[in-house]
Amino acid sequence: LGGSISRAIQQMSNATIIDEKALNECLNEITRALLQADVQFKLVKDMQTNIKKIVNLDDLAAGHNKRRIIQQAIFNELCKMLDPGKPSFTPKKGKTSVVMFVGLQGSGKTTTCTKYAYYHQKKGWKPALVCADTFRAGAFDQLKQNATKAKIPFYGSYMESDPVKIAEEGVERFKKENCDLIIVDTSGRHKQEAALFEEMRQVSEATKPDLVIFVMDSSIGQAAFDQAQAFKQSVSVGAVIITKMDGHARGGGALSAVAATKSPVIFIGTGEHMDEFEVFDVKPFVSRLLGMGDLSGFMDKIQEVVPMDQQPELLQMLSEGTFTLRIMYEQFQNLLKMGPIGQVFSMLPGFSSELMPKGREKESQAKIKRYMTMMDSMTNEGKWQLDSTNPKLMNESRVMRIARGSGRPVRDVMEMLDEYKRLAKVWSKMKGLKIPKKGEMSAL
């Protein structure tokens, strides 16, 4: 896909006369590519129409950077399509919220419920899981196993066959126990489809969720729109989570899900494990959709903002892909300064969206400084620790010492180490990044 889009744009920029015909040909090529990425036909057509309105033929003809203009227009348009215009309901820590998960069997609901609970638990919430899937044998066992592993309270039954009753009882119980995030997992299959949607409606009526999350497998292809719409028509879906983004699917169905539910994507699932879960970030997602990789614009940015003499060193470090605590420390410094290198890192998917979400800069800065204080106290342990990439070396007694040394609770040290693991994963995506040879930078 990426190949054909860049080819289309390449052909376009090679053409000497940019007329409407050439633009149309380019757009048709991109249309085909987006369809292959499972973007719904109608959405692709809409985008095509909009692009034509936006891209000014005179600008193109005047010899401005045509490739940039078209690429940027497509990129922006897709970003816009992923933004339904209003944020989803966001639960508040310490205040009871009920969140109901819906989606077809196999989409990843039960797995995602646990990830969602675990994600919040790590941030100090008190989540709980309710299994309202009484259709599939083994559904409760699966949830129980997940919940136990993550040490999250759960509710369900092997005997009771009425999902509405269980959902109601579970929510009731966890409200009494002052849980602030009560998550209801539901069934995704029924003998008849109509019965499934009726069941969702009833569970929703009984539990009065503050938020209904539609979970969708990224590989379902063109079926995405109808599936999302069917759920939206029976319960008031307010957010979307796309799963299995670690596979081959580019996830074009996400555009359909947003269009059908008029709700934003809030997280993506990137693996079977509990922590393979990321806050959704529009730009890297669209880059991936367009086959531009997660690093689109990254090289440009380096070239643009990092002083020439610092570029080779930065690229070298990135291409090695090794992420030590020391590197994390240095990048935190860069991020706080928001100097040139900090700006570059703020573009890395999963780097700034999580560490420094917009509007919460103060809070985030305090958090980063807290992490740095803890790392400061690690230097007393000897330099090797900061340069090690083996988390096993971080045993219990060391964690305790760091906590004591920095005057922070053990929980904070664990959080900092979790953050390290997460960033190390983001960082490892850089491995093998092609380093341009001298003089090649400007050709990119």
Ligand code: GDP
């Ligand atoms: P449910 O029927 O909707 O509850 O789906 P499950 O949670 O049982 O998940 C179905 C399968 O998809 C399981 O084998 C999960 O491990 C797997 N799965 C869920 N999310 C992801 C993901 O993000 N990546 C991958 N690779 N597998 C996932």
Ligand code: MG
């Ligand atoms: Mg399930």
